[in-house]
Every structure is written in C-alpha cells, then in structure tokens.
Amino acid sequence: MVTMRTPTEGDTQYYWNSKYGDESYTPGGTSMGVYLDMGGSYGNDYTVGIFEVPIASIVGGTLTSATLHVYSNGFNTNYYYGSADVRWIAPTMALTGNPVTDDVGSIVRSSASEYELWDSSRGQGAGWFSFDVTAHVQADLTAVRQYSTYVLNGSRETYGSLRTAEYGAGEISGTYAPYITAISSIPEISTFAYLGLAVFAFLALQHRKLNSQR
Numbered sequence: 001m002v003t004m005r006t007p008t009e010g011d012t013q014y015y016w017n018s019k020y021g022d023e024s025y026t027p028g029g030t031s032m033g034v035y036l037d038m039g040g041s042y043g044n045d046y047t048v049g050i051f052e053v054p055i056a057s058i059v060g061g062t063l064t065s066a067t068l069h070v071y072s073n074g075f076n077t078n079y080y081y082g083s084a085d086v087r088w089i090a091p092t093m094a095l096t097g098n099p100v101t102d103d104v105g106s107i108v109r110s111s112a113s114e115y116e117l118w119d120s121s122r123g124q125g126a127g128w129f130s131f132d133v134t135a136h137v138q139a140d141l142t143a144v145r146q147y148s149t150y151v152l153n154g155s156r157e158t159y160g161s162l163r164t165a166e167y168g169a170g171e172i173s174g175t176y177a178p179y180i181t182a183i184s185s186i187p188e189i190s191t192f193a194y195l196g197l198a199v200f201a202f203l204a205l206q207h208r209k210l211n212s213q214r
Helices: 134-142 191-213
Strands: 002-005 011-017 023-027 031-037 045-054 062-077 083-089 115-119 127-132 147-154 158-163 179-185
Touching (some): 002 045, 045 158, 062 083, 062 147, 083 158, 147 158
Antiparallel strands (some): 011 045, 045 147, 062 127, 062 158, 083 115, 083 147
C-alpha cells in the first residue's frame, strides 16, 4: 500500500465569472470551498476547489487499485436543493503539483458531477469520504502524468469545503490533505539490470581484494 498526499502548494480555491471572465486563485488556506451564485445579467459567480495528488511513486508499477480520500467540512445550500461532489479531470498542460502555477482553473469550467460528497435529499455529514479512482489514476499513469487532478464542484447556491494540507498547523503535516492510497506492484528488475548488479558486485569485490593485498 502506497500513500500519496497532496502537498501544501497542491490545493487551491478558484473563482470565475461566466460573463465578464473575472478569475482568481486563493491558495494557502486551510480549506477549499465551493459556491455558485446565479447572477442573471451580471453572469454567474463560480467557486471551486482544485487539488493535485502526486503519483510519481507508483510510476512503472502495475496498478491494482487506487482510492481517493478527502475530508469534508460539510455542505449546505441557500436554494431549494443542492449537491457537492469531486470529479477527476485530465489536464492537457504539464503539471508541477501547483494548480495555480499550472493554471488548471482554465480547464475546469464545467459543473459535471462524479463522486458525491453531499446531496440535500440525503444530507451526509462532515468527515472522511473515500472513492475508487483506479481507472482515473491508471489513465494518468498511461498519459505519463506525475499528478492525478480533481475538482470540488457544487450546484446552485451550495456552499461548504474540503480540508487542505494547511489545516491544523500544529498537527502532523498533511493529516487532512486529500490523498490517494494505491496498491501497485514494484516493477521487476530486468535481466540486464541483474547482470549489471552482478558485474558491479564482482568489481567491488576485486577492488577490496587489491586493497587488502597492499
């Protein structure tokens, strides 16, 4: 089992207006929130959360399973009904692990839902949520991405947030950061690699013998 946590610079909150194109990032907070204000002729104000989970430690292995874990602070709505969810995206730009630097916000302008965190008809509470993201992580590995990227979405006037790596500065670093646990086999060492190790060991032994004879 490999645990891969989002670093402090790996999560952010992103805002944009559908009419005027105003946009901004809010990195470095203890939570990343979500909201959608239907502004009519003034355009809609969208707020989402974005985070990148590093997956470099399983590159080259054979992935068996991958599970995304996020900590919800809870959600609610000012409308008649509401929902909040996390969805995977497949960025086309090179990723650095910092969604602000990568400008991931430029490709998240969609309200598509995938992994449900909250729905007003069910009213799930705050706490840890886990989702099977094996297919998505495998797609990232196949595309040679070093990170698996996710977006926190909400429907009309739904508000709430997920905790980030910055939450609880006095606690163990990254305790509440979104993270992925994966089961992945270690790549087998090739025959040539074994031969190389054998040659290296033989040369090291000969060097030691020469030194002992001096």
